[in-house]
Amino acid sequence: MRIDSCRRCGENLTTQKECNVCNEVILFSCVKCNYSTEEKLHFQCQVPIIELQSGGR
């Protein structure tokens, strides 16, 4: 995944959060102005969690 630069100040973004299923970075934040990107939740990684919460059939 490409790391974008900050939309506010143009500084490089750092890794803030990783997907606990596939370990891809899903959230970046700027060290300079504290701006953080929208969390990119992986739909395919959410499915197992939803199944756990519903408790099966």
Ligand SMILES: [Zn+2]
């Ligand atoms: Zn994932």
Ligand SMILES: [Zn+2]
């Ligand atoms: Zn910034």
